Amino acid sequence: MSKLLIVASLEEKCAAISRGVQLAELMDLKVEVVAFTYANLKRLKLDKSTQASVKQRLLDQRREAVVEQLDRAIGQGHRVKLSVVWSEEIHPWIIKRVAGDYAAVIKTRHQSESLGYTSTDWHLLRECVAPVLLVNRQKWKSGSAIMATVDLEATAKAKQALNVDVITSARHYAEMLQVDLSVLCVIDVPTLLVDLDLIDAKAYAKDRMKELQPTVAALAKKTGLPLSKFQLKRGPVAKTIVSEAAESKAQLVVMGTVGRRGVRAQVLGNTAEEALQLLKTDTLTLKP
Secondary structure (H helix, E strand, O other): OOEEEEEOOOOOOOHHHHHHHHHHHHHOOEEEEEEEEOOOHHHHOOOHHHHHHHHHHHHHHHHHHHHHHHHHHHOOOOOOEEEEEEOOOOHHHHHHHOOOOEEEEEEEOOOOEEOOEEOHHHHHHHHOOOOEEEEOOOOOOOOOEEEEEEOOOOOOHHHHHHHHHHHHHHHHHHHHHOOEEEEEEEEOOOHHHHHOOOOOHHHHHHHHHHHHHHHHHHHHHHHOOOHHHEEEEEOOHHHHHHHHHHHOOEEEEEEEOOOOOHHHHHHOOOHHHHHHHHOOOEEEEEOO
């Protein structure tokens, strides 16, 4: 992996650019920036020549705005590769682009999704093969931490391998940024069985934690982390991830996500997506 793809936002101060430039310098990676612009010129009923002229003017204006953002983040005279693309939907271009040698896609978070509409963020989380780093507008603070979250209940080999990748990536970021790292493992107690008084929540969680200790030990050995870095907590998975991230003052949460396609992707979200809707931190998501 030799490059970072940064998606420039329309804001004057683009969080993705400043964060991406910082990470690229620390990780010794090349920076590539893409910006998008689009207007439905057909509605203006202009001739083709005038449409082409207006389109070029909008592309030039977008390029100038992003160059100014890069100048502020890096300094003038930089040689960052910049693509300005004319497209109403931006995720297909990004997904196709990063099919090659890219360490991550970095984009400013845009939390909006409703029935019948899926934002670019969610398309990338579900379909992009490269890791996706969604950043908030707040700057990283010194003394903050990084938290990885893994699924100890995973039985498929691909998902078990994803747990290792998540921890390894989180450890790499923590060492690079010189911050503390913790690994969260959530024990999800079956609510229905608790409501029917068929199990005791605390006893069930205690037993599962004991049963999962060999899995935790195996993960610690594979990733080179001490067992003290692993935390087992009981609760609803998504809400527990969010509360623990806030408690540990995490500036970055790293997790795995399995994308869905088709109609199910529009109306159903997995645990990672539930957590991502609530998290206020930067998030790095990886796929199997």
